[in-house]
Amino acid sequence: MKINAAIIGPGNIGTDLAYKALRSEWISPLWSVGIDPESDGLAHARKLGIKTTSEGIDGLMPHIQADDIKIAFDATSAYCHAEHARKLNEAGVLVIDLTPAAIGPPCVPSVNLKEHVGSKAMNVNMVTCGGQATIPFVAAVSRVQEVAYGEIVATVSSRSIGPGTRNNIDEFTRTTAAGIERVGGAAQGKAIIVINPAEPPIIMRDTVHCLTREEPDQEAIKASLQAMLEEVQRYVPGCRIKNGPIFDGHRVSVFLEIEGLGDYLPKYAGNLDIMTAAALRTSELFAQEFLSVNATDGSRAGEKA
């Protein structure tokens, strides 16, 4: 038994997510929603056997009940998200937000997925690709000792960054910085994104710097980072610590590389994968929750009868 889902936004992220969701044991991606009938992403979705509409969110709404859509992924832009979330929530659909709109609570699965279980949240925000890649490692340091300042630098290939992120570059830096504080546990967060147009495209790389309040406990931090890496690798196997941790006074720095699975865009676009894999993992947790509630209700109904 799977939970039916819709993907809003058939761009790079939406299409990559569709590939991953089709392999899920818990989620069944039924609908792909776009606004351009000529869109490559919608054509792609049709090829994968997914129903499509090019009439935006309003093209999807009439099908919510009939197709029993419980979860929707929003992979459009921060500007569009508020309207999408409102309409979907009104129809009782849980929204997983892959834009940097950050209306709902932030979720980084390796760090705080469990907090969202039973939270009854109707909107969960996936922060940003840079946030998904780096916040786990800020959290890995902050669970050992106090982090006064966390800073991340995400470098992504030009080809892997679509118009949504380009128009929203400030939302990226703001949402990531807020996530470094709220989920990463740093007292102050700062995020930087650099876009590199080199050909062949570079693999996503991220640098995580933390300034610890006290002298860093090197052994404990190393162990915590390693454990966190294994946790992230459960859903993004191509996440690697390339160099570090480096300890320089109170500075702890880790240099990461994120290689994708190459589902839709080639493997260099790890920024895409980490976002879609994190969103899918989050949705699966909610799907399991929905299914277990249904099962419980079912058994109670049985008792009464």
Added chain:
Amino acid sequence: MNLKNRPVTIHEMSLRDGMHARQHQFGIEEMVEVACALDSAGVPLIEVSHGDGLGGSSINYGFSKHSEEDYLRAVIAKMTQAKISALLLPGIGTVDELRMAVDCGIHTIRVATHCTEADISKQHIQLGRELGLDTVGFLMMAHMVTPEELLVQAKLMVDYGAHCVYCTDSAGYMLPEDVRIRITHLRENLPEDVEIGFHGHHNLGMGIANSLAAIDAGAKRIDGSAAGLGAGAGNTPTEVLVAVLDRMQAAHNINLYAMMDLAEDLVVPLTEKPVRVDRESLVLGYAGVYSSFLLFAQRAGARYGVSPRDILVELGRRKTVGGQEDMIEDVALDMARAQKGEA
């Protein structure tokens, strides 16, 4: 080359690009003193920001000694004729910092992107225009693209509302002919009321020659820095440029002797190490590497026992762009490991 009566607006970089050379450690009083001297020498426009622009204060680029707001307020209060500009790199700074700088009283905002990524500047250029600023698009590492590609990106910035677009030689890699073909192509294809600017670095000793080529090809705004204070081997030294423009009878309003004096008496003593074409800054120009990588490569080289020159060449080979300072330590660590493996 005849530049007689050609109008040139010189934009001073010593308090922004010069922040790189000083590891962003300008004192407020030092900055105000230099700014006042530039103002009385007749410099029309002076940039004040972290070397990597508003919001650049960070582990990655170095923390500024004071906040951007403190620098801007202190300097702007003292200007009699000079206007103040700020630099902003989308991805590092945001419109929040832009609004703060406007509140401090800046006249010009320069929005900088890598020469192929102009579309990330839309929010910031549009807001600059909306807020009534003189708004400039600043295309960095312009040696990495053809004049045709540069024009496509410049047009985006003009569409967003830029009054002026820069061809920026961030690596100090260009030769005068490289500058001439780029500026000519921009000048011939952008609307007449859009100004063209050129920002040079002196890594191959071409600061003056490139600036003259730019003016000759139609650029009006030229960046210079007192005593060359800037990243790498520094920027085009303003006092030298002014002397040359005087000889060529170009139209600018800067007093040469005042400019010479402030460069020599105020700016040179600020640097522990002279800003000049040394081995590593020459490599920046030769290999086409972002100028502000210089001091980071020297520090990483010393820390990990790797040649800074080799680090810089490797960064050039990996086609790094402005802002990728974090790659320097990463590359140095890779190289140190490779050296150990060989030993």
